[in-house]
Amino acid sequence: MTASALQLRQAVDSLAVVDQAIGVLVAVHRIPPAVGFEMLREVAQHTDIKLHTVAE
DSSP states (O other): OOHHHHHHHHHHHHHHHHHHHHHHHHHHHTOOHHHHHHHHHHHHHHHTOOHHHHHO
16 A cells, blocks of 8 residues: 555544544534534644544
8 A cells, every 4th residue: 555545544544533523422412513523623632632532
C-alpha cells in the first residue's frame, strides 16, 4: 500500500470512529449531532488530545 493510500485509509478509519462517538453522545444525551461533535471538539482542544483519540 502506498503512503498516500495508507493516509487515506487512516483518515477514513478516524472519521468512522468520530462518527460512532457522535452517535453515542446523540443517543445518550439526546442532542443533535452537531452538538455531539462540538462536545468532542471542545474536549480535544482543552486536553490537547487529537479528536480521533478522544472519540476512541
